[in-house]
Amino acid sequence: MLCSMLAFVPNDHLKEFVQAVFPARRVSMRPLLSGLLNQNLVVRVGSERYVLKAYRPKVSLKAMREMHRMMAHAVGKGIPVPLPVASGEVGGHAVALYPFVEGTHPSRYRNAPLMRPMGEMLGRIDATLETFKFRMQKPAFEDMASWNPESFLSEIVSMRRSLRSKPKVVRETVARSLDAHENAVAIGGWDKEAFRRLPVRVCHNDYHIMNVLVRGRKVAAVLDWEKAGWGWRGFEVMRSVMFNCRMARGTLDWDRVKTYLGAYRKQAALTDLERELAFECGFRKGLFSLWAEKEYLSGQFQMRDNIERRSRLYPYLAKHRDEFSERVAELLR
Template sequence: MPHAPPLGTLLPLYGAGTALACEPVDQGLLNRGYRVRTTRGRYFLKHHFDPDTADPDAIERRHLATQRLAEVGVPAVPPLTHREGRTVAVVGGHAYALHPWVEGGHLHGGQLTRSESARLGALLGAVHACLERVMPPKGRTRPATSPHPVESADPADTFTLIDDLLGHVHRHRPADAFDDLARHRLLERRSLLEQHTHRRPPRGGPVGWVHGDFHPFNLLYRGGTPAAIVDWDRLGVQPRAEEAVRAAAIFFVRPAGMLDLPKARAYARAYRRAARATPAELAAAVHRVWWERLNDFWMLRWHYERGDTRADCQFPAASALAVWWTREYDAVCDAFTS
């Protein structure tokens, strides 16, 4: 098994028995996870591999947050504490955490009913409301930080990036279907930005504590009910309504690149009620996330700059969504605010 974790060191540290089986969990793009079966039970072992989030002290602060959230009823999954009294084990310079295994599966918005979509919105609203209760108030005074800064994207920078990516596409030989789609979307996006440059949003509004990466692969369902919210690595202070809109754009995008607006409406209504967010807050968030999508090319940058193709399958729908959203802007805004 590639990148096999040091179970011989980790399991005794946690008093978790002897390993019987260890299988990689493949959904994560930035970290490595393993399903571990031992003589004492089943566990999820997380290797915190992403350098942006792998500092052990920062990981432990996030672990403490999940413990507090679990105590107030949020379906977080706090890690186990090892015999040295910590939740993070550093072995060979790598940070690991051991969590109880939670049975369940991932559901996309297309698999949810309208009422289940409302439950999803209520869940995220409850997460935001509970974070306000359990996290330090002083954090809410800080400006939002990476990966979603308060300052909106500068179209001048985006035009430069588009030209650079078009150069990558042109140089890739032999050209394939992905190159053809990338070229089409880049030219299309440049035209859209030229038409809508004047709509660049101002600096972001109120910020609060957010999960930071709320999407289908970070939510486990069991029997149609949310069982666990996982991967709190991006926990931080951000414009919270933007997280709600950003999550909806992932959960409810259809393969052709349009949002399921009836489900998004049910989701947004429940979110506003649970988070006590105003329609004006959601309207501003819709505008900012639309602009973010119009200027964002992270999937193409992974493909052409890193040679990392793991996100390629998401590109057709995600790139089409920016175009559809621009055309249906008023309908999208209405779904999140009415």
Template sequence: GRTVAVVGGHAYALHPWIDGRHRHGGQLTAGQCTRLGALLGAVHACLERVMPPKRHTRPATGPHPVESADPADTLTLIDDLLGHVRRHRPPDAFDELARHRLLERRALLEQHADRRPPRGGPTGWVHGDFHPFNLLYKGDAPAAIVDWDRLGVQPRAEEAVRAAAIFFVRPAGTLDLPKIRAYARAYRRSAGATAEELAAAVHRVWWERLNDFWMLRWHYERGDTRADPQFPAASALVVWWTREYDAVCGAFAE
């Protein structure tokens, strides 16, 4: 009757098959956005109960370190990526957009380098990769959260902000702030998080996005183009987020 077995030093888990489909934020009503925020808050609160703070011994294995990015390192990376773009012949539409966004991001970093946030806020056990493709819906209700391999200890509110930036990004690279407001209020109630905690998390995730180029690194360093369709919206989002910083903070913290 056990769901976990250790074979040859490796742990294996067996779970029942769950039928369902994925839904992005554009397909959710305001009420469903509230339910989504409450669900993630409940996940964080329940993880805290079953794995209390004294057992916070294992860091999350995902790509979201508690230490914020150093803009000097990012500027060096931008130069390296621009070199990759220049060497790609003949240039295509992706190269042109990449060059535009890299130059744009370099200017933004130089302008906002003094806004580097301190280390992350209150930590707790988090799912580690909460986004639309790891949540299954059956009808209008969530049926299962899958893909728990990044379970670990991270600033909890950052997972809430990071998830919202994936669920509620629009194709043009803007965020659906009314839906985020409903989601964030429910998350705060369910997780017991404060408005100040969410506002600080917004700042750290904004900074993370400002310094992040994983999609371009996959494309130019690995030759992996799977994330290319996400790049136009994701690269536009950080520019819009910088311009609408106060409105985004308000949606999460009011």
């Protein structure tokens, strides 16, 4: 079985960082198997538990500091977010130590009772971040609406060539995903002009079941804020629907979608255009991205399940594109 774990920084260097926070106390660490983009460890200091994150190179020390400022703002507004006990830089990577939060991730498919509290929490987060003074520069429109069918199809061709030297399971997994993306892109209708008028807001940008901990039917913690920043709120909403309201066969459970979006809209306000383009924001941003396939081909084999789910989801969304765009807009009114 193919497997891999991220390790940016030697564990003994990370242990030195923790030991400096807790001098003269016994520290032990073990890898935390969840998480796809950062190096995560569970840390024990006596009877206390923490989570240590060494962030991927894309997350600079400056970006992490701004993220922590945003998280503190959210906590001040009643959002359950674990704040860092210590932070710094180790081996050129931003590093932070967080308190361990008791809870479980919602089930991927059997999570209907959590749709209301999860939708409500996303709405509360968006309403809270509306008042946050984010210090990072807003991206240009071309960076927001970055989809380009011609260059994307060329990228698919290049990735297909790179598969020739890969193991059979890798070739077949990625090829299925590339087929799904390629066929969906071929339907056309990728004009960008309508998106120019969308407001660019501060969003969490990664709100889904694996970044939420629950206890019973209550959201206990919202995790992993490193993607938080400028974005389209419609993307945040629709991407979370695609993650949180999906059935095992790759289709959306519209009863769950209705409950989730109904709870969201009671907490956060969207413009008419944001509602109208919400589905397209999530659909396009996901469809024109091969990040999971790239990570998989680089050796992060835990991405396989993610890729298989995408291979089922995008043909389904493409087939019902117009219908779903109208349904999502209506549920957000």
